[in-house]
Amino acid sequence: xxxxxxxLLLVPNTLDLGAEAGDLQEVLPLGVLRRAAxxxxxxxxxxxxxxxxxxxxxxxxxxxxxLQATNIVELPRPRKGSRESVPxxxxxxxxxxxxxxxxxxxxxxxxxxxxxxxxxxxVAAAHAAGVPVQPLAGASALLLALAASGxxxxxxxxxxxxxxxxxxxxARLRELEALSRRLQQxxxxxxxxxxxxxxxxxLLATLAPGTRLSVSCGLTLPGxxxxxxxxxxxxxxxxxxxxxxxxxFGLLG
Numbered sequence: 001x002x003x004x005x006x007x008l009l010l011v012p013n014t015l016d017l018g019a020e021a022g023d024l025q026e027v028l029p030l031g032v033l034r035r036a037a038x039x040x041x042x043x044x045x046x047x048x049x050x051x052x053x054x055x056x057x058x059x060x061x062x063x064x065x066x067l068q069a070t071n072i073v074e075l076p077r078p079r080k081g082s083r084e085s086v087p088x089x090x091x092x093x094x095x096x097x098x099x100x101x102x103x104x105x106x107x108x109x110x111x112x113x114x115x116x117x118x119x120x121x122x123v124a125a126a127h128a129a130g131v132p133v134q135p136l137a138g139a140s141a142l143l144l145a146l147a148a149s150g151x152x153x154x155x156x157x158x159x160x161x162x163x164x165x166x167x168x169x170x171a172r173l174r175e176l177e178a179l180s181r182r183l184q185q186x187x188x189x190x191x192x193x194x195x196x197x198x199x200x201x202x203l204l205a206t207l208a209p210g211t212r213l214s215v216s217c218g219l220t221l222p223g224x225x226x227x228x229x230x231x232x233x234x235x236x237x238x239x240x241x242x243x244x245x246x247x248x249f250g251l252l253g
């Protein structure tokens with residue numbers, strides 16, 4: 001008789017990727033650190049950054065086994081430029097430890113796994129295979145930014161990254177602004193940090209003066225901030241964005 005499957009644990013990460021590491025216990029609950037320290041099997045976006053987090057956890061709650069003995073497998077990724085999806089067999093193979101009865105951790109580069117994150121495909125595969133899924137509490141940059149924005153938290157959408165091409169980006173912003181105005185729905189989006197200043201400039205050049213714009217930068221980090229104002233207010237009192245710190249943008253038409 002096969003063993004009962006283990007649980008796929010969605011383990012939150014910090015939001016300080018690329019920044020100076022802060023106190024882990026300021027962001028992640030002790031209970032989460034204990035659950036993470038006990039895991040022997042992991043799936044992560046990047047094995048190197050996963051090991052870095054486990055080293056930080058080990059300093060608070062000793063790992064159940066040496067880090068060198070911990071099994072960390074990276075999420076599969078489609079070949080660059082390819083339209084082919086990752087085959088279902090690849091996701092099933094990642095779940096094998098759970099199917100063998102072991103708990104399995106899923107880790108994102110930052111924040112909650114499977115939220116604006118490729119790990120959602122593994123979660124879907126777990127449900128299909130009958131593997132229980134348990135999310136653990138931790139910081140989500142998207143929800144923290146929404147809460148701090150003062151925009152509509154009753155109806156909102158995360159639309160990911162905007163086009164890099166200037167004309168396509170302008171068209172997309174006008175589309176999102178019109179949708180937001182019609183539905184009274186907050187539109188949330190992100191950008192690669194080094195393009196944050198260019199995105200802010202595009203927002204201020206494209207959106208209507210009365211549209212509300214919120215930017216949250218470096219949340220949970222020392223000096224992190226949120227500013228929410230009309231586009232007209234932003235234009236009057238401009239603020240530069242750092243090009244190495246993650247930001248979340250929101251608009252409400």
